Amino acid sequence: MKTTLPPRLRPAALAAFVAFLCAAAPSHAQSATxxxxxxxxxREVVDExxxxxxxxxxxxxIVSLAPxxxxxxxxxxxxxxLVGDTDDCDYPPDAQKKTKVxxxxxxxxxxxxxxxxxxxxxxxxxxxxxxxxALDQLGIASYATDPHSVADIIASTKTLADxxxxxxxxxxxxxxxxxxxxxLQQRLEDxxxxxxxxxxxxxxxxxxxxxxxxxDALHYAGAISIVDSSRDWPQVNLEEVxxxxxxxxxxxxxxxxxxxxxxxxxxxxxxxxxxxxxxxRRYAAISDAVNRPAPRIVSAIExxxxxxxxxxxxxxxxxxxxxxxxxxPPSRPVALRASSPNLFPPHRYSSSMGGCACSR
Amino acid sequence: xxxxxxxxSPRTPPESARLSTEIRLAVExxxxxxxxxxxxAPLFTLEATSFQARPGEIVAILGPNASGKSTLLxxxxxxxxxxxxxxxxxxxxxxxxxxxxxxxxxAMVQQESRLLFPARVWEFVLQGRHAHGRSLRFExxxxxxxxxxxxxxVGAAALSDRLMDQISGGEKQRVILARAIAQQPLxxxxxxxxxxxxxxxxxxxxxxxxxxxxxxxxxxxxxxHELNLAAEYADQILLMxxxxxxxxxxxxxxYQRELLEQVFQVPLKVEMRGHxxxxxxxxxxx
Amino acid sequence: xxxxxxRKLLFHCLLLLIILFLVVVVALKFGAVPVSLYALGRDxxxxxxxQSSQMSSDYGLIIQNIRLPRIILGILVGASLSVAxxxxxxxxxxxxxxxxxxxxxxxxxxxxxxALIAEPHLTLPPVFAALLTPLCAFLGxxxxxxxxxxxxxxxxxxxxxxxxxxxxxxxxxxSAIITFLMSTVNSGNTRGMVFWLMGNLSTSFQKSTxxxxxxxxxxxxxxxxxxxxxxxxxxxxxxEAMHLGVDVRRVRFVVYIAASLLTGLAVSVSxxxxxxxxxxxxxxxxxxxxxxxxxxxxxxxxxxxxxxIADTLARIVVAPSELAVGAVxxxxxxxxxxxxxxxxxx
Numbered sequence: 001m002k003t004t005l006p007p008r009l010r011p012a013a014l015a016a017f018v019a020f021l022c023a024a025a026p027s028h029a030q031s032a033t034x035x036x037x038x039x040x041x042x043r044e045v046v047d048e049x050x051x052x053x054x055x056x057x058x059x060x061x062i063v064s065l066a067p068x069x070x071x072x073x074x075x076x077x078x079x080x081x082l083v084g085d086t087d088d089c090d091y092p093p094d095a096q097k098k099t100k101v102x103x104x105x106x107x108x109x110x111x112x113x114x115x116x117x118x119x120x121x122x123x124x125x126x127x128x129x130x131x132x133x134a135l136d137q138l139g140i141a142s143y144a145t146d147p148h149s150v151a152d153i154i155a156s157t158k159t160l161a162d163x164x165x166x167x168x169x170x171x172x173x174x175x176x177x178x179x180x181x182x183x184l185q186q187r188l189e190d191x192x193x194x195x196x197x198x199x200x201x202x203x204x205x206x207x208x209x210x211x212x213x214x215x216d217a218l219h220y221a222g223a224i225s226i227v228d229s230s231r232d233w234p235q236v237n238l239e240e241v242x243x244x245x246x247x248x249x250x251x252x253x254x255x256x257x258x259x260x261x262x263x264x265x266x267x268x269x270x271x272x273x274x275x276x277x278x279x280x281r282r283y284a285a286i287s288d289a290v291n292r293p294a295p296r297i298v299s300a301i302e303x304x305x306x307x308x309x310x311x312x313x314x315x316x317x318x319x320x321x322x323x324x325x326x327x328x329p330p331s332r333p334v335a336l337r338a339s340s341p342n343l344f345p346p347h348r349y350s351s352s353m354g355g356c357a358c359s360r
Numbered sequence: 361x362x363x364x365x366x367x368x369s370p371r372t373p374p375e376s377a378r379l380s381t382e383i384r385l386a387v388e389x390x391x392x393x394x395x396x397x398x399x400x401a402p403l404f405t406l407e408a409t410s411f412q413a414r415p416g417e418i419v420a421i422l423g424p425n426a427s428g429k430s431t432l433l434x435x436x437x438x439x440x441x442x443x444x445x446x447x448x449x450x451x452x453x454x455x456x457x458x459x460x461x462x463x464x465x466x467a468m469v470q471q472e473s474r475l476l477f478p479a480r481v482w483e484f485v486l487q488g489r490h491a492h493g494r495s496l497r498f499e500x501x502x503x504x505x506x507x508x509x510x511x512x513x514v515g516a517a518a519l520s521d522r523l524m525d526q527i528s529g530g531e532k533q534r535v536i537l538a539r540a541i542a543q544q545p546l547x548x549x550x551x552x553x554x555x556x557x558x559x560x561x562x563x564x565x566x567x568x569x570x571x572x573x574x575x576x577x578x579x580x581x582x583x584x585h586e587l588n589l590a591a592e593y594a595d596q597i598l599l600m601x602x603x604x605x606x607x608x609x610x611x612x613x614x615y616q617r618e619l620l621e622q623v624f625q626v627p628l629k630v631e632m633r634g635h636x637x638x639x640x641x642x643x644x645x646x
Numbered sequence: 647x648x649x650x651x652x653r654k655l656l657f658h659c660l661l662l663l664i665i666l667f668l669v670v671v672v673a674l675k676f677g678a679v680p681v682s683l684y685a686l687g688r689d690x691x692x693x694x695x696x697q698s699s700q701m702s703s704d705y706g707l708i709i710q711n712i713r714l715p716r717i718i719l720g721i722l723v724g725a726s727l728s729v730a731x732x733x734x735x736x737x738x739x740x741x742x743x744x745x746x747x748x749x750x751x752x753x754x755x756x757x758x759x760x761a762l763i764a765e766p767h768l769t770l771p772p773v774f775a776a777l778l779t780p781l782c783a784f785l786g787x788x789x790x791x792x793x794x795x796x797x798x799x800x801x802x803x804x805x806x807x808x809x810x811x812x813x814x815x816x817x818x819x820x821s822a823i824i825t826f827l828m829s830t831v832n833s834g835n836t837r838g839m840v841f842w843l844m845g846n847l848s849t850s851f852q853k854s855t856x857x858x859x860x861x862x863x864x865x866x867x868x869x870x871x872x873x874x875x876x877x878x879x880x881x882x883x884x885x886e887a888m889h890l891g892v893d894v895r896r897v898r899f900v901v902y903i904a905a906s907l908l909t910g911l912a913v914s915v916s917x918x919x920x921x922x923x924x925x926x927x928x929x930x931x932x933x934x935x936x937x938x939x940x941x942x943x944x945x946x947x948x949x950x951x952x953x954x955i956a957d958t959l960a961r962i963v964v965a966p967s968e969l970a971v972g973a974v975x976x977x978x979x980x981x982x983x984x985x986x987x988x989x990x991x992x
Contacts, residue, residue: 203779204848204970229967238848240678240966242708255766271715271850274707439888463891470886477741477881477936486649487879491891496872496939499649543890 045163048146048156049124051132055141056118058165063117066104066126069145069160070095071294073121076161076169084115091289091296109134119143121160123293147293149216150301154178157295177298181220184305187312188222194308196223196284197246197277200233202266207236214252217290217297221304222312223250242274248308249277253285284308384579385413385547390435390445406431408445409605411598415546415577418570420590422614423600424624429583430551432600436581437549438462449547463491467540469533469550481527481535482520485510488542510541514568530561534568541572548573550582554589562586566593587640591615599623611638655940662947666721669951673717673958678965679708715856719915720847720957720971721950722859724922725867726912728949731923732930732941733870733905736877737898738806739884744923745909748813749794750787751920752820754913755843757786759824780855780914787910790816795902845919845972847957855915862911866904867946873897874938881936919956919972921979922949928986 041057063084064070070089073082084099086107099115101107104126112120112135120135124146135142143163147156154174161170198214200206208214209229218225226244227236251259263283266272273279284307289300306313390409393402406428413419421429434440436447438454447454449465457465467488488510489503511517514534519527527535533553540548550569554562570593573580584590590597590611597614599606601623607614615638617630627643674686681689689706693714727745734743745751761782770778794816798809824843870877876897879887884894912919930944953971956978960969 203850204846204968227966231967234967235846235848235970237678237961237966237968238850239708239712239961242712243679258766261769268852269850270711270853274711437889439885459888459893460891463889466889468889470889477931479936482649483937484882487882487890490875490879496874498652498655498939504649 043163045143047143048159049129049144051144053141053143055143055163059118059163061115061117061119062164063101063112063115063120064089065101065107065121065131066123067091067095068126068292068294069121069123070098071292071296072157072160073164075157075173075295076164076166078164078166078169081164083117084112107131109138113138113140119164121145123147125293145293148211148213150181150213150220150297153293153295153297156293173295177295180298180302184220184222184302188305188309191222191309191312193219193222193224194247195226195244196248196250196308197227197236197241198225198250198252199262200252202262205236205238205241206233208232209234213293213297214290217286217301217304218250220301221286222309223248223304238271245275246277247282249275249283250304251283251285252288252290259283259285382414383412384415384417384450385436385581386448387411387432387436388445388448390432390442390447392431392435392440392443394431404428404431405603406435407604409598410445411596411605411608413579413581413596415579416573417595418573418580418582418593419596419598420594421581421583421598421600422585422587422590426602427600428603429600432598432605433468433549433551433581433583436547437466437468460491463543465545466547466549467543467545469536469540469548469553471552471555478523478525480520481516481522481524482507482511484524484535485539485542488539491543506544507538507542510538511535513541513572514538515564530557530564533557533561533565537565537568541576546579548578548580550580550584552583552585554584554586562589569593587615587620591638591640612636615640650937650939655943658934658940659943659947662944662951666947666951666954669954669958670717670721673720673954674709674713676958676962677708677713678961679705681705681709712850715850716847716957717954718856719849719851719859720954722856722863723847723912723916723919724926724949724951724953725946726863726908726949727919727923728926728945728952729867729870729942730905730908730912732927732938732945733877733901733908734923735927736880736938737901737905738810739881740806740810741928742924743810743813745905745913746817746918746920746923747810749790749815749817749820750813750906750909751913751918752817752824753790753793754783754787754910755918756820756824756827757789758783758914758917759827759843760786763827777855780851783914784910787906787913790820791902791906791910843918843972844970845917845975846970847916847919847953847960848968849915851915859911859915862907866907866911867942869904870901871939871942873901874942877901877938878936917970917972919953919975921975921983922952925979925982925986926952928983932986 042054043057044052044054046052060081061083062073062078062081064073064082065086067086067089070082070085071091073079074092074095079094082095082098084101085095086104087100087102088104089095089098099111101111101115105128107127109131117140120132120140120142122132122142122144124144127144132142132144143160145156145160147153154177157177158167158170158174161167161173196218198208198218200208207227207229208225209227209232210225211230212232215225226241226246227234229236249263251262253259263278263281266278267281277283284304286304287296287300289296290304388410390406392406394404395402404426409432411419421432423429431440435442436454438447438457441455454462454466485507486499486503489499489506493500493503508517508520511520514537516531516534516538519531519535524532524535537550537553548569553565553569557565566589569580569582572578582590582594594611596608597611598608599614599619606623607619612632615630617628620628620630620640629641629643631639631641633639671683671686674690675681675683685705686709689709692706693710731744734745734748735741737743758779761779765778768778794809794813797812797816798805800808876887876892879890879892880894880897888894909923926949927941927945930941930948934940934944953975956974957971960971960974963969963974
């Protein structure tokens with residue numbers, strides 16, 4: 001089914017906007033009172049940003065305003081209820097076929113309203129509070145998540161599943177994530193963490209601070225960032241890096257092969273050549289998925305762990321539900337097939353989570 | 361200093377001997393048209409104009425506003441390209457000279473220009489030496505001597521170390537003249553040099569000009585609105601009206617009541633004074 | 647009356663050179679990795695003697711491969727921007743003219759951002775890929791110069807006001823395109839672009855790039871310096887200069903191209919380091935007067951000093967992180983500029 005977008009009106013056209021408000025409000029009221037036999041089934045919850053929201057039950061039509069939320073909905077098996085998502089929602093590929101409501105920063109309220117959603121999902125780091133306020137004004141329920149760590153993601157996924165009326169699916173997804181992380185932790189237990197430089201951008205050198213998903217993900221993957229900064233995306237002095245001499249460089253890979261190209265580019269520069277890791281081409285690539293607070297982050301962490309600590313995976317073959325895994329040479333940043341159906345097809349990374357954009 | 365140009369006798373020669381027969385400046389059938397857009401009819405035209413001037417001679421160009429006086433001066437300076445005709449200086453076509461060669465022969469005194477950054481008087485006068493050396497160089501002792509000389513000739517030696525924006529209008533005009541002298545030109549062009557000057561400064565400037573043209577054998581062409589000063593100091597008058605040169609000749613021939621009244625559109629009275637210089641009095645309507 | 651002599655010029659330059667040398671020593675000493683002055687002197691001597699192989703320690707390598715090249719880059723960028731600013735100011739008879747006002751920097755930035763967006767989609771050998779961004783920045787600067795130059799022509803002549811206004815409009819137009827690209831193009835990393843736009847000297851290049859930069863600087867500055875006297879006369883106005891024997895059209899063309907080349911080179915390696923081209927010529931004019939024979943070398947050395955100081959601050963203020971040098975020059979430059987503007991006689 002191909003949904004045609006209604007013509008987007010310029011926000012400046014006041015008349016059109018007024019007309020839109022008049023048209024949208026009654027239509028929503030109509031959809032809300034559609035099942036006249038039942039008492040108005042609402043459920044009141046407090047979302048992760050502290051707002052109290054009244055959510056119509058059951059939630060049949062969902063609009064997602066962030067790629068991570070779209071991925072979570074697919075992971076919970078609710079893809080059929082997803083009626084709209086953003087331009088940035090590209091994973092899984094099927095998500096690209098959904099009706100697009102625009103970008104996460106500035107979605108089209110008109111398109112959202114025209115989809116008659118029961119619930120709009122937002123996430124604090126990717127969307128603006130103005131958007132949820134505007135949705136409130138239109139009488140459209142919205143729920144916002146705000147995870148800050150890998151553990152938060154698991155908890156958030158669980159709560160979200162509950163809000164959407166599928167607590168069992170949430171529990172199983174959360175359990176799987178926890179199980180896989182625990183397995184990983186067990187494998188890496190006795191190994192000293194690798195000291196890595198996470199490279200967000202090379203010229204100038206931008207890395208990640210201690211309070212980001214990336215730092216947390218690195219930690220789970222058996223690595224520790226040599227950069228100790230309270231800023232989320234600090235510009236780092238190369239001298240300091242040369243003094244600390246990281247074991248490896250870690251890149252977030254936007255395109256297959258981009259990391260090795262990047263590495264070759266650095267290897268010819270005098271300033272970078274003094275890093276042993278650059279000289280010896282010691283590097284690892286991590287999927288862009290680390291930037292999305294969604295269940296897939298576990299796969300990205302596993303993938304990185306395999307590259308950082310190949311020995312841990314060679315000695316003790318996995319006894320869990322993983323499919324055929326081939327051992328990978330230490331520094332080959334091939335897109336690994338981790339467990340579960342979360343594959344990494346070559347895709348274009350597109351969102352910039354929480355204002356960050358890490359894809360080099 | 362090249363000997364040909366500066367061997368001026370210290371005393372002013374008698375009037376008859378002062379003008380040689382040698383032609384220095386020859387303006388031959390020069391015309392010009394100005395248009396904002398090449399496809400449109402010109403906004404302003406200068407019809408074919410001719411005159412000649414000898415060394416030591418002062419030519420005054422007179423005429424109401426928009427009569428083409430300044431355009432003619434710019435053509436002689438070589439800044440504008442004539443539509444037809446040619447201008448010769450000592451037999452050379454002015455417009456075939458490079459800017460540098462032109463500046464070695466022609467000096468222009470314009471209405472005061474605003475300086476972007478303050479400069480000392482001596483720095484300003486030293487600029488006149490630019491055309492006489494290579495582009496990038498340091499001033500020679502000759503340059504400094506000539507500069508000091510030029511300042512002395514206009515009676516402004518004492519101003520040497522003052523800043524250009526701290527001297528009076530009359531002083532500034534004399535300093536600009538000094539810079540032109542430092543250029544050691546054959547031809548000295550002045551565009552309304554007496555504008556904004558008080559009467560004493562006007563007379564002082566023109567006296568200096570007459571003395572210099574006699575001493576240094578400059579040919580002087582001056583654009584002015586001052587009918588009486590022109591009558592007093594000029595050897596030749598060029599009378600212009602709406603892009604046309606009406607008449608060329610000595611003041612006594614040009615200063616005729618009907619002609620001047622027709623050109624300047626005011627009732628006036630012309631008197632001939634004892635030394636052959638006319639004087640004009642403007643009559644008010646009442 | 648004390649006209650400029652070669653000896654006087656040499657004296658001025660020597661003084662500034664000594665200051666630059668001291669600033670470079672300080673810049674070499676301070677950084678994320680501490681180095682003693684003794685070790686510094688020893689290592690520098692070894693570099694000079696060509697015995698750099700003896701410096702096996704990482705500290706020596708840090709000085710030689712990171713800190714020194716960065717300081718050299720700062721010197722070249724500062725000197726280029728400052729000389730370009732001086733030239734534009736004389737050429738346009740406008741003390742507010744500088745590469746940024748004329749849109750040249752924005753053009754270079756746009757070129758660089760195009761390169762950053764296109765680069766992941768191209769398969770280039772590493773040697774060329776490393777040069778792609780500077781090359782595109784330079785092309786962007788050159789294209790902007792040409793466009794602004796034609797915008798500024800009226801009746802076949804360059805009109806200073808039109809040129810300045812054309813530059814300002816072009817700059818804001820290009821900035822709008824950059825903003826548009828950064829907010830719509832998904833593939834890129836906008837964070838990196840923003841840092842690049844702010845001006846940054848932390849970029850490392852191959853040795854040949856430094857030689858190329860230095861050669862370009864010397865050539866373009868040489869061309870401008872050869873017209874130093876012409877520029878002096880241009881300060882009193884184009885007509886005046888013409889009457890005094892300056893080939894105004896030729897000087898304007900040559901100096902314009904050379905100054906733009908300097909800007910393109912600087913922006914292509916460092917991004918938009920602002921205010922250097924505006925402030926340094928002003929300060930040097932206050933100290934040395936407006937004679938371009940002194941002003942151009944003084945501005946070059948002064949620009950180098952200013953940028954090396956600014957970059958040292960950028961490196962050490964929030965160490966081990968660092969700031970963009972453009973942020974430092976803007977923070978220091980804007981108030982200084984307002985101060986200079988206010989104290990200038992009306």
